[in-house]
Amino acid sequence: MRSNWDRDLYIKACLFAAKAHRGQLVPRSDLPYSIHLNLVSMEILAALSIESGCDGDLAVQCALLHDTIEDTDTSYEQIAALFGMNVADGVAALSKNPALEKSVQLADSLERIQQQPIAVWMVKLADRITNLQPPPTHWDVAKIRRYRDEAIEIHTHLQAASPYLAARLAQKIQNYRVSDTIDLRSP
Template sequence: MTSSWNRELYIKACQFAAQAHLGQLVPGSDLPYLLHLNLVSMEILAALGAEAGHDGDLAVQCALLHDTIEDTDTTYDRIATIFGVRVADGVAALSKNPELEKSQQLLDSLHRIERQPREIWMVKLADRITNLQPPPIHWDSAKIRRYREEAIEIYTHLQSASPFLAKRLAAKIQNYPPKT
């Protein structure tokens, strides 16, 4: 019971993302940002292996490209030209709208994601799974609590997209922040 995906499209998206995020680091580390994108895509690949019926190419490409519009100078039009409108629409939905107040950005993005195919929902679930690592040392308890509450909101809105990823995110939320 697996969903297929094209390795050449994966390589194309990974190379594009590596170039777009060149020089960026995972926040709070000296690791290249490409690591985060690969961890998100790894979560997607695991879900595709566990669940049938998903468009693996859409999910994998959006996983690798999900932060390009938000965090680089890459435009929607460039993604649409290279990867197609469906991928560009998915990446745009996964991007926060910087014109909104920070407190409104997550809910706005979730509403835009909900109008996309379920594979885009899966990317958001995988992204938050990946981000629920030990919080940065400089975060206070209120920031950690808000981040966990955001994860619960993501879970609540998007869990139906993938039982596999929903279960993974629920476990991450349950253990966040990890006991030290």
């Protein structure tokens, strides 16, 4: 099967993201932040290998660049100049608006994502799949439940983008627990 994404564009975005996030670490680890970006893009590549109808180039570039505007000094204009307006628009939609109250940032981002091509929706699903690892030990039960509830909201709004990623996220949500004795699936 022929892939619908260009390896040279992938490499360009991967190298740019690695440089933009240089020195950043995955929270509470000694791993370079670029590992998170590669895990998100791996989820995208897995979906692209079994699903069609999505702009693979847009998906993989946004997967690798999705945190550059939000977490580095990279601007929308830089992304647009190097990767095009569609990628810049996708990355901007995937970025939280820091001018808004934290309590409405996810809803705002989901609204902006839903105005983008399906490829961008897939990146948000893949990002949350990657982030639903065991919660940090310093998080209390309320914060863990909020994070799980955000994942449910993301799934609810974006599941139509990719049956594969929607199923992966649903499984991650189901398995996301405070501990083996406290199950978050029940209210």
